[in-house]
Amino acid sequence: PPQPQVIVDGEPPAPPATGGGDIIKESNTANFIADVVEASKLAPVLVDFWAPWCGPCKQLGPMLEKLVHQTGGLVRLVKVNVDENQEIAQQLRVQSIPMVYAFKNGQPVDTFTGAQPESQLKTFIDRLLDGAKPPLEAALEEAQATMEAGDAEAAAAIFRQIQVEDPENEAAIAGIIRSTLAMGDTVTVKEIVQALPTEIVAKGEVAAAISAFELSQQTKDSADLTELKEKLDAAPEKHQVRLDYAVALFGAGCNEQAIGELIEIIRRDRAWNEEAARKQLLKMFDALGPTHELTANGRRQLSSVLFS
Template identity: 50%
Template sequence: MSSIFTANAPTTPAGAGGFAPPLVIESDTSRFVADVLEASRNGPVIVDFWAPWCGPCKTLGPALEKLVKQRNGRVRLVKINVDENQSLAAQFRVQSIPTVYAFLNGKPLDGFMGALPESQLKAFIDRLDGGPGLDVDAVMAEGRALLDAGNPEEAMNAFQDILSVDQAHPGALAGVLRCQLAFGEIEAVREVLDALEPPLATHADITAVRTALDLAERAQHAPDPRPLLARLEADPADHDSRLALAEALFARGDAQGACDQLLESLRRDRTWNEGAARVQLLKFWEALGPTHPVTVSGRRKLSSILFS
């Protein structure tokens, strides 16, 4: 989960004084009130709860430091080692690290958990500093790339950041639902889709998720691919078995293998069963999304078959 708070940060800070160097400091329980709460009356103070053994912290920390130093004293970064300040971490309910809070006028304002990509960190600080805000197109592309690469956890963060500023963004909502499907949360996705109304419910990105959901539900009853492979070895022209094998492979997460089987069917007989292999192939691609590597390469292969 990206955001800790439900309320969005204001677009301009309430404090007006700014900070003198150093803009990045280490603090502890005894100095927290002065370094963070009182200091936040001069502008946003970002608190990074971290630990030396934390791998993601080693990525997030330097990225935050760089971005804060670029703000010319309008934002301060305070780093808290949770191993040395366990009571303070407990007070702020830090359950995993890295955890980041932003304070303004003595109160927590915004926050997130986990190591975010730099574009999302910049958007987070922009919201505190009165900057331009989230580059939705860039974050959307980043989320899709992460999802296509098999990283739904980080992709979910990107899509949720977009929804935090535009609750009705169809692409971001579709991205969140695709991530949930990757987590196996089929019923949750069905409930959301059933509750949607036009025009959001009929948007192309949402209808593609419906296709993905239908395939995920069918995958729960997919056959064992081994007997189907045996049938194809005996009769490579058995298109029924090849179609069933494609569905079985897709259900087991082998999207490339599934699409390759359908492309092979089309190479052998593109008109079989009124183009059933092509229809199924298009469903797979719709479920995967237009930027997925299997979709991109598959479309090239299909064009080669159809126009050869």
Template identity: 45%
Template sequence: MSFIISGADNQNNAGGDLIKETTTQTFVADVIEASKEVPVLVDFWAPWCGPCKQLTPRLEQAVTNAGGKVKLVKMNIDQYPEVAGQLGIQSIPAVFAFKDGRPVDGFMGAVGEGELRQFIDRITAGEGGGVEQQLEAAETALAQDNVNEAANLFAEVLQSDKENVNALAGLAKCYIKSGDLDRAEQMLGMVPAGQQMDSAVTSAKAMLDLARKSEEAADTSELEQKVADDPADLQARFDLALALQAKGKREAAMEQLLEIVKRDREWNEGAARQQLVEFFDAWGANDPLTVKGRQRLSGILFS
């Protein structure tokens, strides 16, 4: 499985609600009234304007990436010059931001992607969410195995904050889920030295380590037979746990390791307990199976 970090696929769907053309007659409804609900950017352009052709696609992408916090309305000043004249626009491209029915900010010229993000962040300050909302949406998508969507959201955060530890770790997890373990390792290598022990990073590292072990995991049927033939074969149980985890049978894998701890908590220098902790780190502290597993492990250790 692979994924592409790009917003291009979403742009075509931005359509009616987020991005539209307006006229002199519909300007009040499309901009003035609409801006009372959510900030509206107005792109004043003309077909002959070269810089307009550079700016408009960037604007559309930036608005799409903002996830509904802002809308874009485009106005061809050749066809509808009245509003541009009222605003005193003398050169294009020109972008005005409307909020609560009035213009509050703007710029002229084909600015870059970074400046557009900053402009939108400034206009939408207090509109809810921002980076935290984006990270939350990315985590939700990842938990639902929507790897492409999660990767795009994490990448968008990194475009404005290249050292955001949650986004770096999240994108590494996307690479792990897609099977690109080398790229995941490279992504984790970009985490600043002082944040290597952040919980998001340690979780991604545990997930990566687990994925590498899973690549080497044996077939479960043979191991299941070995355990059935000799329940005291703790090495077979340990190998079976890794093989089950590789197949996505997390609870069954956990049960095998818990059984090892029950039988001999110090086996192989506590390997089963350590592997359980690695499972929990990889699954995440709030995963229901992690919570259940930690309770079970504590019950065994302190009984």
């Protein structure tokens, strides 16, 4: 369908801004051409049509602001109160609110109406970015690469800087925990975890990082590998010995073998000790992370045993 055109009578529009400008701002009918149409020739602009009496607007607005801030200026947000700016709302056929328009290169290119979940808002914004990475996302990739290269201290510094910019960033918080743990500073990790709000602790990446920390504490106290192997060889039917051996293996970095030992317990007696082996295995998967090859392979093995 043809896109609505923006025509504002009166004074000629102001020239587009050439500086950084405000990432989030209020606008009105008189300034709409400058704030939205012309500004969108420099960077995509979201226009949030709202009103003080609108309940869903109060849900949508803060989420939009958060996601726009995360783009670091690659996308901007302009808020328009429809009660005070009925002319522009009519021109853009705003019939119900909240309604959001996306402007790019001087034209409206996308729109949606009603409150949306954060995941859908992110997808909406990602479409506008055309593959450009927001600064925080690029910084996260740099921190992860630094971590994988073995420089945990430098990675921790980047993760901390990201959290300064975005205090509830799940990946950054998880990265701080993992990098600090990699430096061997378990005291600081414990302090970080204890200070986290409950809702942050429950988030996927953070929960996985905490599992890695808890597992490290568990393996730190595990018995000598050789001693446990001898005990297991002498009594292979003792599941507790095999579980202790698996934990010690994981602590020693023998992750694949550790997973194999737990799978063996589940194969022999999946219900043993209130499914202790399966629960321990899931902790290891969390510690390794969902994208790790051993996690994927281990989950396939687990499914094969459980559903055979």
